[in-house]
Amino acid sequence: MTEQTLAASAGRPGDWWTVVRDAVRGIPHDYTSGSLGRGIVLLAIPMVLEMGMESIFAVVDVFWVSRLGPDAVATVGLTESILTLVYTAAMGLSIGVAAVVARRIGERRPDAASEAAVQGIALGLVVAALVASLGITLAPRLLAVMGASPAVTAIGTGYTRTMLGGSATVLLLFLINAIFRGAGDAAIAMRVLWLANSINILLGPCLIFGLGPFPRLGVTGAAVATTIGRGTGVLYQLYRLTRGDARVAVRRAHLALRPAVMAMLLRLSGSGTFQVLVGTASYIGLVRIMSSFGSAALAGYTIAIRILIFALLPSWGLSNAAATMVGQSLGAGKPERAERAAWLAGGYNMAVLGTVGVLFILLAGPIVGLFTQDPVAWPAGALGLRTMSFGFVFYALGMVLTQAFNGAGDTWTPTFINLGCFWLWEIPLAYVLARVWGLGPQGVFLAITVAYSTLALVSVVLFKRGRWKLRRV
Numbered sequence: 452m453t454e455q456t457l458a459a460s461a462g463r464p465g466d467w468w469t470v471v472r473d474a475v476r477g478i479p480h481d482y483t484s485g486s487l488g489r490g491i492v493l494l495a496i497p498m499v500l501e502m503g504m505e506s507i508f509a510v511v512d513v514f515w516v517s518r519l520g521p522d523a524v525a526t527v528g529l530t531e532s533i534l535t536l537v538y539t540a541a542m543g544l545s546i547g548v549a550a551v552v553a554r555r556i557g558e559r560r561p562d563a564a565s566e567a568a569v570q571g572i573a574l575g576l577v578v579a580a581l582v583a584s585l586g587i588t589l590a591p592r593l594l595a596v597m598g599a600s601p602a603v604t605a606i607g608t609g610y611t612r613t614m615l616g617g618s619a620t621v622l623l624l625f626l627i628n629a630i631f632r633g634a635g636d637a638a639i640a641m642r643v644l645w646l647a648n649s650i651n652i653l654l655g656p657c658l659i660f661g662l663g664p665f666p667r668l669g670v671t672g673a674a675v676a677t678t679i680g681r682g683t684g685v686l687y688q689l690y691r692l693t694r695g696d697a698r699v700a701v702r703r704a705h706l707a708l709r710p711a712v713m714a715m716l717l718r719l720s721g722s723g724t725f726q727v728l729v730g731t732a733s734y735i736g737l738v739r740i741m742s743s744f745g746s747a748a749l750a751g752y753t754i755a756i757r758i759l760i761f762a763l764l765p766s767w768g769l770s771n772a773a774a775t776m777v778g779q780s781l782g783a784g785k786p787e788r789a790e791r792a793a794w795l796a797g798g799y800n801m802a803v804l805g806t807v808g809v810l811f812i813l814l815a816g817p818i819v820g821l822f823t824q825d826p827v828a829w830p831a832g833a834l835g836l837r838t839m840s841f842g843f844v845f846y847a848l849g850m851v852l853t854q855a856f857n858g859a860g861d862t863w864t865p866t867f868i869n870l871g872c873f874w875l876w877e878i879p880l881a882y883v884l885a886r887v888w889g890l891g892p893q894g895v896f897l898a899i900t901v902a903y904s905t906l907a908l909v910s911v912v913l914f915k916r917g918r919w920k921l922r923r924v
Contacts, residue, residue: 471496477638482776483557483783491772491796497641498632499768504644511648512673515655522600523670526607529597530614530674533586534621539731540578541622543724544571545629547716550860552633553775554924556698557782565705568630568692570713574720575626579619586615606670613674620681627688632775634698639691647684651676719862719924726857726866733873740881741895748892751831754822755896759839762807763846769800770850774858781859786920793855793914800847808843811836835896842900849907852914860924868909877902 470489473480474496482490516523548571555564586593590611594604624647628640654665654676661667668675692701734756741752773796780789811818815837816829823829853865877898884894 475500475638475641477636480635482635482779483785483788487776487788487792487795490776491769491792491799494632494635494637494772494775495765495768495796495799497637497768498771499765501628501637501641501644502764502767504641504648507648507652511652511655512677515659516670516673519659519670522603522606525599525603526594526610526670527673529594529599529603530607530611532597533593533611534614534618535731537582537615537618537621538625539727540582540724541575541625542727544575544578544622544716544720545625546723546726546857546862547571547719547721548626549629549633549774550719550778550858550862551712551716551924552630552699553635553778553858554782554860556634557779559783561698561700562705564634564699565701566709567712567716568627568699569701569705570709571626571630571716571720572623573708574713574716575622576619579622582618582622583616586618587612590615609668609671610674613671613678617674617678617682620678620685623685623688624681627685627692630692630699631688631697632771633778635775635779636697636699637772637775639688639697643684643688643691646687647680649680650683651680654679715924719860722862722866723857726862726869729866729869729873733869733877736874736878737881737895737899740878740885741892743886744892745827747825747827748831750823750825750828751819751833752835752892752895754819754828754832755835755839758811758818758822758836762811763804763850766800766804766847766850769796769803770854772796773851774854777855777858778860781920781922786917789855789859789920790914790917793851796855797848797851800851801844804847805844808840811840811843815840831892834893838893838896839900842904845904845907849903849910852907852910855914856910856919859919859922861919861922864913864919865910868906868913872902872906872909876905 470492474493477497478493480490480493482494512527513524516527548567551567551571552564555561555567591604591608593615594607594611599607624643628643631637631640631643655673656662657665658668658672658676659670660672666672691697692699694700695702738749738752742749773793776792776796777789780786780792816833819829819832819836823832853868856862856865880901881895881898884890884897885892886894888894890897
């Protein structure tokens with residue numbers, strides 16, 4: 452099935468059903484040859500489902516914990532803010548490990564891919580041990596530093612200790628799933644999140660409220676359930692890595708530490724971590740500017756951003772699919788295929804996110820109205836969602852090309868793009884539009900749209916230069 456026939460078959464439900472079924476089942480597929488369109492879809496569907504499952508963890512915790520009162524909810528929110536650093540490290544490590552694994556699979560060197568996987572897991576365990584030791588020891592102090600009241604600190608210390616003490620489950624869940632994605636086993640990564648989420652959903656209310664034989668642990672029970680769920684997911688990941696039927700199969704011979712491989716992963720992951728940190732930190736600056744217009748305007752901004760992030764989940768799946776296709780194609784010595792895969796995934800993403808953008812532009816008010824009816828927050832959120840939606844087509848292309856760079860092992864290029872577009876362009880522009888020119892919250896939303904559109908255009912120029920094709924990993 453070629454790209455053209457795949458697209459033409461959109462009107463034939465049977466053809467699409469076959470592709471969807473094969474994607475969810477994770478049938479063996481060579482992503483270095485054959486139809487690019489089919490390969491991208493086979494990777495993207497389980498990746499989209501995986502992203503959705505990851506977002507459910509926090510939603511489930513807040514849903515049950517909200518029954519315990521505002522102090523319990525504040526505990527979850529403050530701890531999640533601290534865990535942002537853990538997520539940043541996990542995503543940074545994942546970028547480097549996925550790039551190397553994809554390249555080795557494309558080179559038809561599965562043993563080298565397994566070695567890289569082991570070295571990445573070892574690095575993740577070192578970071579997790581450091582986070583756990585600091586988190587368990589300093590949990591009350593960390594909550595106080597984040598602005599927790601004495602009441603929140605009193606009931607939330609156990610929650611924070613458990614979440615930070617179990618940070619190995621967070622790091623390994625991200626990291627090993629990145630190994631599976633880089634190898635092309637996206638369906639395994641998807642199943643890992645299904646398993647972990649199912650356990651968390653079932654255990655959460657039992658441990659929070661003491662249902663049946665379970666002890667009533669309050670807000671700490673949410674942390675215990677989440678850690679057990681993630682921990683079970685990690686055990687399943689390790690089982691699949693050692694069982695021998697995945698593309699990356701870890702055996703006893705691979706368990707020795709390889710300093711050279713570890714150094715390469717540190718180099719890639721260091722820039723990858725900084726790349727994620729640059730993007731994450733830019734939102735802090737935007738929140739600071741938006742907060743000057745009052746809590747209601749800030750609430751509208753928060754709602755609009757949350758809706759935006761949820762809408763981008765399918766795009767992350769397509770972007771990660773592009774990264775895997777690029778890495779494996781370069782490993783197979785097919786740079787032209789890697790380039791075509793990125794452009795094709797970008798086209799698919801623009802079509803998907805562009806359609807969502809049109810719906811958001813037309814229905815921004817009713818959508819935001821589902822979350823708030825505040826007379827100030829509602830119009831601010833609707834205005835923000837509508838304004839940002841005008842740039843969705845640009846966001847779609849920029850996301851794919853950024854991940855394509857990462858998949859090639861060129862992690863510094865998107866880092867510099869993020870640094871320029873977010874810190875040197877988006878934040879100053881938001882301040883000028885909102886405060887100097889007097890546009891208020893609309894100025895912040897315009898700055899976001901302009902910055903992401905700029906990121907896409909810069910990425911196109913640098914991607915076309917093709918230097919990423921020469922990157923050695």
